[in-house]
Amino acid sequence: MKKFDLNIDRMLENWDAFHAIREIIANALDEQILTGTREIAISRDGDGQWRIRDFGRGLRHEHFTMNENQEKLDHPGLIGKFGVGLKDALATFDRLGIETRIRSKFCDVSFDRSEKHDFSDVITLHACISDPSDPVFVGTEFILKGCSNEDIEKAKRL
Template sequence: METYGQSYSLSEMRRIGMKKFDLNIEKILESWELCHAIREIIANALDEQLLTQTKDVCISQIGNAWIIRDYGRGLKYTHLTQNENQEKIDNGNVIGKFGIGLKDALATFDRKGVIVTAKSKHNIIRTEQSTKQGFHDVKTLHAVIKESHESNFVGTEFELIGVSERDIDAAKNFS
């Protein structure tokens, strides 16, 4: 069993098929609470549901983890870059447009000590603080990317460990 919270050497990461993707975030959004970050994940899932006309987003609790799942096309590591999404810009009914909210949410989860796993047929993504390549005195948030071997997995599932039912309810109640 792999533990994402531990540090891996570059050779170990290559051996088990993992890569780091620098999110280029130190500290931001100090005023954000967990409900703001959760709302971003829910908003992305709702946008994907709307764009793909798939079944309703599911939010459930399994043990100590909260699961937010859509049934769309699946998150890819390339979605972690800030980029105008023409599909979303052309659709006036979606919430997000630029890819900033997901990174903000991941940064908030990291700052608040929430363990996040995002799973799709494309990747399994977790986060960790790591030194910036070439600048060992600067630590930034990195997404740790592992290729998924579940080619039949539909949509994107976010597992959040360290959030409460109150956080989830507050996120659902944002307008």
């Protein structure tokens, strides 16, 4: 496992869970539009975890950096453009205690708060990147534990 520092030490205070979930749904919809793949899936599994999945190209660790995405900038019908929203969503989930995992064919990702490299007095949110549990997985799946049905429904309405 490798840790990718998301450089988030203070948690976003003005978002609720449904704002963060809306961001994940918006990213999945953008990927659907960009790749022409089938509709995204939002479901609740037998353990009460919510799963938001697209059937696109799959998330890579590089997606945790904030930068302008030229592909998204060139496509006027998309919601996101810069990659800021994903980190905001992850910070919100962390602040609210919503356990978040991500699966793609490139990696499995979980999250923790740990020391910033060479600065033991600064604790930041890190993406814990592991080899993929399913190297032929199609798309990206966010697995959320601890959010409510109401949060999901509010997010869908946005």
